Amino acid sequence: MTNGTVDGLPPLAVADRLDALRALFDDAGVDALLVTGTTNVRYLTGFTGSAGNLWVDDRQAVLITDGRYSEQAPTQIADAGTAVDVEVFASSDQSPVTALADGSTRIGLEARSVTWSEQQRLAKLLDDDPVATDGLVEALREVKDDGEVARITTAAAIADRALAEVQPTMVAGTTEADLALALDHAMRTGGASDRAFETIVAAGPNSALPHARPGSRPLADGDLVVCDFGAVFDGYRSDMTRSFRVGGSGSGREADLLSAVLDAQEAGLALVADGVPLAEVDAACRTSLDAAGLGEAFIHGTGHGVGLDIHEAPAVSATATGTLRAGQVVTVEPGAYLGGFGGVRWEDTVLVTTDGHRALTRSPKDP
Ligand code: ZN
Ligand code: ZN
Numbered sequence: 001m002t003n004g005t006v007d008g009l010p011p012l013a014v015a016d017r018l019d020a021l022r023a024l025f026d027d028a029g030v031d032a033l034l035v036t037g038t039t040n041v042r043y044l045t046g047f048t049g050s051a052g053n054l055w056v057d058d059r060q061a062v063l064i065t066d067g068r069y070s071e072q073a074p075t076q077i078a079d080a081g082t083a084v085d086v087e088v089f090a091s092s093d094q095s096p097v098t099a100l101a102d103g104s105t106r107i108g109l110e111a112r113s114v115t116w117s118e119q120q121r122l123a124k125l126l127d128d129d130p131v132a133t134d135g136l137v138e139a140l141r142e143v144k145d146d147g148e149v150a151r152i153t154t155a156a157a158i159a160d161r162a163l164a165e166v167q168p169t170m171v172a173g174t175t176e177a178d179l180a181l182a183l184d185h186a187m188r189t190g191g192a193s194d195r196a197f198e199t200i201v202a203a204g205p206n207s208a209l210p211h212a213r214p215g216s217r218p219l220a221d222g223d224l225v226v227c228d229f230g231a232v233f234d235g236y237r238s239d240m241t242r243s244f245r246v247g248g249s250g251s252g253r254e255a256d257l258l259s260a261v262l263d264a265q266e267a268g269l270a271l272v273a274d275g276v277p278l279a280e281v282d283a284a285c286r287t288s289l290d291a292a293g294l295g296e297a298f299i300h301g302t303g304h305g306v307g308l309d310i311h312e313a314p315a316v317s318a319t320a321t322g323t324l325r326a327g328q329v330v331t332v333e334p335g336a337y338l339g340g341f342g343g344v345r346w347e348d349t350v351l352v353t354t355d356g357h358r359a360l361t362r363s364p365k366d367p
Pocket of ligand 2: 304331333347
């Protein structure tokens with residue numbers, strides 16, 4: 001299995017991406033871009049190594065990587081279908097940039113990934129001051145091709161199966177850490193190359209902390225439990241949260257919280273479609289929780305893009321200015337957290353379509 005091809009799945013459209021990036025150069029005010037973000041390098045070339053900078057100008061694309069990758073890089077680039085367009089240059093530093101930059105004056109750097117020391121060094125290597133760019137490749141990555149959607153869908157299905165496998169052990173006496181490990185193990189044996197991020201299993205008072213780390217506390221009857229986890233498949237990630245009350249939801253305050261947050265998630269999901277302002281999806285979740293008296297308890301944004309990174313553009317938040325576009329993969333994950341009592345979050349990873357959305361994470365939601 002390589003980055004470019006997975007049996008039975010559509011290929012990634014890697015070969016089209018360099019020209020799509022070049023089309024953004026004019027607006028960004030650059031003639032060339034030195035791509036330093038490793039995920040962005042992977043997206044543009046198929047190369048998955050941890051060290052490599054990609055030079056892109058109108059005439060050429062050159063991957064500058066060190067000797068460790070002299071075999072892996074050309075193979076992965078060929079597998080991704082970009083072999084004709086991307087040359088590989090082995091070098092332990094960025095000095096080849098001086099020769100590559102000959103003829104280009106406005107050299108863009110990725111402001112989010114270039115370090116201060118790299119920027120200083122590059123400024124010395126170049127005749128002209130580099131130009132800061134922000135989110136050029138990230139903008140291309142927002143809309144997924146069929147191969148990317150297929151990989152995220154597979155990652156989501158792996159996480160769904162892992163939850164179904166582990167669910168019978170989600171009972172009083174099992175610890176948060178045991179459950180997190182069981183989910184991780186089930187995802188790996190189910191085909192994931194890794195977990196998408198550090199798995200969260202938070203029970204009782206811990207469930208009121210959106211980013212709690214699993215600990216040694218055993219689950220007790222009546223605890224609210226938040227499980228937030230995802231799988232990686234061929235580089236692409238999934239993200240899902242399910243919440244429940246140990247021993248059954250019953251009819252108390254826990255049950256009210258579980259269903260109020262699920263109502264908010266459904267209100268947000270109902271709006272997800274091509275052309276809908278991101279902030280409206282966030283507002284729908286917030287309005288729903290406000291009506292339930294839980295507005296103050298919703299202390300984070302509604303969602304985020306998912307792909308090669310677990311958190312990528314677009315942010316689904318109150319301050320987001322853009323609109324959803326078909327082909328984006330985003331989460332909708334409202335939560336309500338009551339300090340000292342507990343919290344609830346429901347999260348799905350969904351594909352935005354022209355007339356709505358398709359849920360990629362599909363585990364049942366029983367408040
Ligand atoms: Zn999550
Ligand atoms: Zn998330």
